[in-house]
Amino acid sequence: MPFFQQRRSRGGPALVFMMVVGFAVQAVPSLAADDSDRVFTQKPEVAPSQLRGQAKEPAKLNPEPGKLAQGPAPTWIWGAKLDTRYFLRKEFSGDAKAAWLKATCDNRMALFLNGKRLAQSQEWEAPVELDVRDLLRPGLNELVAQVDNEGGSAGFALKLVMTMPDGSTRYVVSDASWTAADRRSAKTGAAVQTFGTMGVAPWNDVFSKPTGLASTTRDVFELLPGFQVERIFTVPRETLGSWVSITVDNKGRLIASDQGDKGLCRITPAPLGSDQPTKVERLDVKITGAHGLLYAFDSLYLSVNGGPGSGLYRARDTDGDDQFDEVVKLADLPGAGEHGPHGLRLSHDGKSILVVCGNHTKLPAIVHEGGVPHDWSEDHLLPRQWDANGHARGILAPGGYIAKTDPDGKSFEIISSGYRNAYDFDLNNEGELFAYDSDMEWDIGMPWYRPTRVVHATDGSEFGWRSGTGKWPTSYLDSLPPMLNIGPGSPVGVTFGYGTKFPAKYQKALYILDWTFGTIRALHLEPDGASYQAKSEEFVSRTPLPLTDATIGSDGAFYFTIGGRGTHSELFRVTYVGNEPTDRADATDPRFAELRALRRSLEQYHHRAADPAKAVAFALPYLGHADRFIRFAARIALEHQDVALWEKQVLAEPSPEALMTGLVGLARTGNKSLQPDMIKALNRLDFTALDEAKQLDLLRTWSLVFLRMGAPDPELASRLAKQFDRDFPAKSERLNRALADMLVYLKSPTIAAKLIALMKQERGAETTESADLLSRNPGYGGTIARMQANRPDAQKIHYAFALRNLREGWTLDERKFYFQWLETARKWSGGASYLGFINNIDKDAFENASEAERLAVEAAGARKPFQIKDLPKPKGPGQHWDLQAVLSLSPERLSGRNFAQGQKMFSAARCVVCHRFGGEGGATGPDLTQAAGRFSLKDLTEAIVEPSKVVSDQYRATVIATSSGKVHTGRVVNESDKAITLVVDPEDPTKVVEIPKTDVDEQAPSKVSLMPDKLLDPLNQNEVLDLLAYLLSRGEANDPMFRK
Known part of the structure; x- marks a missing residue:
């Protein structure tokens, strides 16, 4: 180990850890360029570092x-x-x-x-x-x-x-x-x-403002004992860009790509322990923007976003001059930006290329059946809301995916799906694949937030990402759970440590990189049944350290890049200079090998088998296996075969686990005519007698039977509601969430009262993120720190989210509490979409309340009434519009109308103050969204210009004369044994009068509508026609009345 001996002669590993106080005085790297800025050289330098967890001695500050x-x-x-x-x-x-x-x-x-x-x-x-x-x-x-x-x-x-x-x-x-x-x-x-x-907006006084985060020494690496970091190259951004991907070629050199338009570079790292410089060559190749690089089959493969077009490319040296003179686009991978195609890997058998794609990437043009069955769907029991800020709106299953293709990229197979935006992945020595998926940081504080996670991506796997509120809970048996939740961050590079000259433990580790918090974690995997579990250890961190990618060099060093999004970019390497042996370690782990082998045997049938009957016979016995990964693999094997070969066996299964697993497969692939038999089979299971895991499986199985085969009839819904109601609330939060969703779906008459009671309880204990971690990115971390100081109650938000769909079964007091609780929830801190989600929950719940409940809730002050500060003005000139004047306008003139103008006139004529239309407006009058289904043009016009001619009892005002001589006119919104409450101003439901019944002298219905007349008079002919068309359109801008 000549390098280790040389380092010892300079003072040994102590030099690695004793450069803390002086960390700020790094010399500017000596960077030389020649050959017209195409070749650069730079000598490595040991980066300032300290031992991880080492107490930070305060510097001697003078002046203070x-x-x-x-x-x-x-x-x-x-x-x-x-x-x-x-x-x-x-x-x-x-x-x-x-x-x-x-x-x-x-x-x-x-x-x-x-x-x-x-x-x-x-x-x-x-x-x-x-x-x-x-x-x-x-x-x-x-x-x-x-x-x-x-x-x-x-x-x-x-x-x-x-x-x-x-x-x-x-x-x-x-x-x-x-x-x-x-x-x-x-x-x-x-x-x-x-x-x-200092103090001026938008920055305010950042020099004195406390962050609330732990202090972190900047620009100093925190390392484990015996490791050191060297800065190999500082990337000149104007010339070489900002590097986001890196790989090793067939000669042991590194190749890196800029995220933007600066192309590729080839790096020959300085030999370990030498004084020679690193050589960086800017390659003369017409390609850039690669998020994934792989050298295989004597070619460089590139997964490209933007630039020449999103897709899989191949670059080759066809004339032997050590330059890539041929670049071919092998396949379109339609997607762009940071959610398109990303990392590349060679398959374990060395025959295929694997690529991971973010959730904005469409499927390749040619996708063969195999791996993941193509029967994916959203599968939400209750309606999903899209992200409140519009991110990923309209993007459906399968979401992000990992695909396998041949060396020529001619056809693809989806081997794993349900990701948000995994940037990279790697395979262990047995060919098992592990990916690092991203979170949606805007969801923080909501029950559907999923932290960044590392998954064991087995063949055919599904990990349940769905857009907006639709992320699947990890308990869903038609998906697989993560191997390890990491927390907030931005996943980037992933690599195993095979080939490093590290101690054995770190050779076998899986390394994952986090761009946001500047942390490389070493995951130490252990077999766990047919899958794995892992423990995380921070390996390298620094503030700032915008990590992008990592690879293992042929020299046994761990190379990593920083940069991305046009930021300052550098290349570093980690080496071990300690005393532990670094001989090549045997990564084989025989524990649970037979279960992994069994799972892989089942995965061999994740396609339409040449002998389907043989595949079915092999898979069926494992539907009820104790290991979730084996059950999952067995079901996927069956879903690839003809349903007729296995439906009867599944329906007759005596094992609850086998029955539920098999019925999920039938729900996803079978004919809807099977539903009665599937319901009979599920009726054999006693929910109360099952353990919690099986209860969750049963709820999900029922859900899929309804979602894929058809909704239950009223009798079945009522019976199941009574059955599940006996076990609600349960002891665990996750089971309560699942039961709440099911009972709301089944329209349980008791679920509103039970959920409101739970929402009134004190919140339980909650975990928080490490202040040390958050301090590594004060911007993003500060948001999370502030949220933790005012954390939302995600469990109760889930209950509110479910209840928003329930139309009946409420008392008025329950409705009032619900909307008051939402107002409390608005004061909590969450991600960027938090408040928008709360507002959308409120909007849906209000829409699903009855019109009488809406008015009563607003009249009670439980919800702020609809307000519009400045009503638009009609252009005019107006006229007196009576019934005959409006009807004299030719009906043919209700074509070619202007939807936006009609919407504007709905406000200009003050309709919006009292009436809802398309989910917006006041609550004192009837909702007019479906007016076209109830009124002809004549009836609608008459209701507008002669509002007192016909008044529905539901909206008729009441006149009350009191014994004290006062007369009150308004709508009754509440009546008890002791008092009557009236809304007396139709434009402001908070203006109410409560009259003791002992003071009521006379009470009678009013003959005059609360709605004023002459509302159309300020409008001209076109404005009246646009308003009528708008009211008759049900809010559909593409209605034929608006075709030009």
């Missing part, structure tokens, strides 16, 4: 950082154009005995003092603080900030406090005296523009 709060306030500055990179420069006298600096930038900065790199930052919310006394020199000093913006506001702020030899304090702050240049080498610069001093 507290003095930063004194003296002049820094000014936010930038160059002339907000979208341009600048080098901001300031010269000052530095004859000081102590100095402390604080700086921040929206969005990115690299800070230099007298040519030495101090730090870099990508989070303006987390200013950099540094002791810079050792870099000051007598006489003239120079501060340079390389600043970049990612759109929107831009600003840089800095404050330097120095203690002078005589004890006085001197300050240097960012202000109008700084200059800005577009090149670092520029001798002079232009004047900067200023945006106000």
Whole structure:
């Protein structure tokens, strides 16, 4: 181990861990370029690091950082154009005995003092603080900030406090005296523009604002004992871009791709332990934007987003000059951006290429049956809401997927599905596949939030991602659970440690990279039945560290890149310099080998078998196996075969688990004529007698029988509701969620009262994310930290989400509490879509209440009534519109109308104040959305211009004369033994009068409608016609009346 011996002669591994206080004074990497900026060289340097978990000794601060709060306030500055990179420069006298600096930038900065790199930052919310006394020199000093913006506001702020030899304090702050240049080498610069001093919006006072997060030393790696990190190459962004994928070619060199338009690079890393430089060549190949790279079959395969078009490409060297002169698009993978096609791997047998695709990627043009059966669906028992901010709206199953294709990309097979946006995956020594899937951070705080997760992606697997609120619970037996939930973050590269010169434990580990929190985790896998379990250990972290990809070099080092989204990019490598043996480890683990072998035997039938009867005979006995992964594989094998070969055996299954697993398969692939027999079979199972896992399976099985085969008739629904009601509420939250959904679906008459009672209870204990982890990304982490301080009650939100669908079975008090509870929920903190989801739940629930309940709820102040601040004005000129005048307009003129204008007139004529239409509007009058189904044109016109001619008893006002001589007119919204409550203003349901019955002298229905007349009079002819067409359209903009 010559490198290890050389490192020891320099002071041993202690050097790796003793560079904490001086972390800010890294030298600027020596980067050389030649051959017209096509070849670059750079010598490796050991990066500052400390032992993970090592107590951080406070630096000896002189002057104290507290003095930063004194003296002049820094000014936010930038160059002339907000979208341009600048080098901001300031010269000052530095004859000081102590100095402390604080700086921040929206969005990115690299800070230099007298040519030495101090730090870099990508989070303006987390200013950099540094002791810079050792870099000051007598006489003239120079501060340079390389600043970049990612759109929107831009600003840089800095404050330097120095203690002078005589004890006085001197300050240097960012202000109008700084200059800005577009090149670092520029001798002079232009004047900067200023945006106000610290405290001005939009940044406010980030220098003094507490983050609420644990402090984290910036730009210092935290490592495990014996490991070190070297900076191999600093990527010049203007020339080589920002690297997001990396692989090893057939000669042991690395190949990296820019996310944007800067193409590919080939890297020959400096030999371990040498003083030689790393060589980086910019390849002359017409391809870029690869999120996945793989060298196989004497070719470079690329999974490309954007650039030349989303798809799978192959680059080859056809003339032997060591350059890729041929680039061919093998297959379209329709998808783009960061949710398109991503990582690539060679299959375990070396015959196929595997690719993982995000949920915005459509299926390839040619997909053969095999792996995942093509019978996927959304399968939601209750209606789904799309994301409140519109993300992934309309995207349906199968969601993200992993596909297998031949070396020429001619045909594909989907081997795993139900992902949100897994960026990468890898295979272990047995060919088992593991993927790292992303979360939807906007969902944080909601019951459907799923953290980032690592899954064991067996053949045919389904992991239940569905858009919006539709993510499947992990208990669904038609899906598989994650191997390990990680938490919030942004999954990127994945690789096993095979081939590293690490201790055995770390050679066998699965490494997963998190872009957001700058953390590489080592997952230590252990066989667990036919699958695996894992324990996570933080391997490498730093703030900031926007990780993108990793690979194992031919030299046994662990290489990883940072960058992405146009950010500063670098290449690092991890080596082991400790004392433990690094001999090649045997990754074989014989534990549970027979179960994994059995599962893989079943997976051999995940296609239409040459002998279907043989496949069915092999799979059927394992439908009730104790291992969930084996049951799943057996069902998928059956779903690929003719249903007629196995339906009778499933229906006769005596084992509850086998019966439910088999019935799920029949629901997904069988004919609807099987439903009566399936219901009879399910009726044999006693829900109460089952354990919780089987109860969840039974609820899901019933759900799929209804969703795929047809809804239950009223008699069955009533019987099942009574059966499940006996066991609700249950002891566990996940079973209560499943029962709540089922009982709402079955229209249980008791479920409203039971769920409201649960919503009134105190919340249970909840887990929180590590403050240390969150501090690594103060922007994203700060959002989560604030949420944890005001955490939503996800369990109760689930109950509210289910109840929004229930139309009947409520008391008025229950309705009132429900909407009051939603108002409380609005005060909690969640992800970006949290408040939108709460508002949409409220909207659905209000829509599903009766019109009388809507008015009563608003009158009681339990829900804010519909309000529109500024009603639009009609163009006019108006006229007096009586029934004859409106009907005299030719009916033919109700064609070619303007939907948007009709919608506007619904507000201009004040209809919207009292009436709902298409889910919007007041609640004091009837909902007019379905008016076309109840009224002819004549009847509708008469109701508008002569509102008192015919008044429905449901909406008729009541006149009450009191013994004190007062007369009140309004709609009765509540009547008890003691009092009558009237809404007296149809335009404001909160204006109510409560009259004691002892004070009622006379009560009679009003002969006059609460609806005023002459509402059409301000409108001209076209406006009246557009309004009538709108009212008759049921809110459908594509109604024939609006065709031009």
